[in-house]
Amino acid sequence: MAEPAGAIGIALLRRHIGRHFERLRIQAGLTQDQAAERVELSKSTLIRMENGNDGVKFRDVQVRHMLDQYGACATDREVLMALTAETRLGPRKSWWHDYTETSLPPWFAMYVSLEDSAAVIQYYEQELIPGLLQTQSYAERVMQVPPGFLDEGEAVRRVQARLERQSLLTRPMAPRLEVAICEAALYRLSRMGRALAREQFQHLLDVTQRANVELRIVPLSAGMHGGMASGSFILLHFPRDPITDEPLEPPMAYSDSLTGAMYLTKPAEVHSYRLVWSDVLLNALDPGASRSVITTFLEGLHSDGEHHSRMVQEQPQR
Known part of the structure; x- marks a missing residue:
């Protein structure tokens, strides 16, 4: 059945x-x-x-x-x-139903419902810490840019929705989250205030202790790689039908901007983003080395108020 x-x-x-x-x-x-x-x-x-x-x-x-x-x-x-x-067993709403009409842009609400059903989430981010790994303070700062884009009430609701999304990582049958973040995002974080940065760096170290979360850093020393052509994106992979063993939904690539999003489901489109993801991982540090980089950034925040993290000079560890 x-x-x-x-x-x-x-x-x-x-x-x-x-x-x-x-x-x-x-x-x-x-x-x-x-x-x-x-x-x-x-x-x-x-x-x-x-x-x-x-x-x-x-x-x-x-x-x-x-x-x-x-x-x-x-x-x-x-x-x-x-x-x-x-579908007729009653109003068993997912958490995100409370936000789809009041806090989430229409073009993003569909993504949240699909993310909530995914088995594997592969997330490449160039400039920011991914939403599923953000602390409240970091998310609040992100919602302030560009200045004037969101009014205070909407910004608060969107931050709350973002924090609610993170519960999917700790629920029963939680999806696997694989994240690749450019080292540049860590440098930007280190300039956002010591208290905020310290909390966010420590949160990254804590959350990557979970068995279903893997984080890799793409060092600046990696040079050219596929992610530079694609920009930030997410690949969603869905559970399999227990009868046919076919995916309940084909894999999907998602990419958004300030005012809209692309949902890419054609096999050729998804294949292109899979190629990018593979190339990003080839140029990324392994999870252990990535944790060491994050630790170095965190320790640098305690050194006379200055950030002294070293540039990552090693070749990517595969």
Whole structure:
């Protein structure tokens, strides 16, 4: 039987159901217009179902009718009846539902729901400490730039949402987080005030003690690498269907800016970012050496108020 929604995330479950229905429709040789007429739905409703939109209700009678019209086999019928039933078990909201309308930009809310369902998160960051590893003080400072972009109330709500996101690293069945950060971000951090920097550096050392978190530093001495062409990005990898062993959702590359985001799901697009990720890791220090670099930055904050961290001259340790 299919894995329960609580284990894989309701947003991902809906998208998975939608992909199932789309596959069955295509196998039946039906266009969306033809299918909508046959199953007695509007085309817009059918599209929302196939996209896994949050507002769609997968009613039992309706699901059976669709399966009949698509000529679904017994296995597909069993799986889809079980999965759609999971979406009707009541208001089991994820934490991020409380923020999607009040604090998170619309283009980011979708990412948060997908991140909440991911099995592996690979995060490359050039200038900042990644949001999942930020302290409250650091996040508050980040929300202040550029000056005037966010009013005080919205900045506070976004910081709270960012801190709430971090709970996914400590929950049962937590995802694996793999992070690569340019050394330049550590230099910037060391100039943000001793108390703030000390707290953030120590937090990085603490969080990387967790078995599901791996952090690597890309030293300035690495020279040219793929991440310089791509900019910061995130790769999301999703759980596998317990029946088919196929990913519930294809891998996705995500990249955002100040006012928008790109969700890249085409195989060629994701492959390009995977190549970049591999090249970044080739040029990054191993986790142990990366912790040593962070420790050096932290210790430098205690040396007469000056930061004396050395430039990392070693070749990347693979």
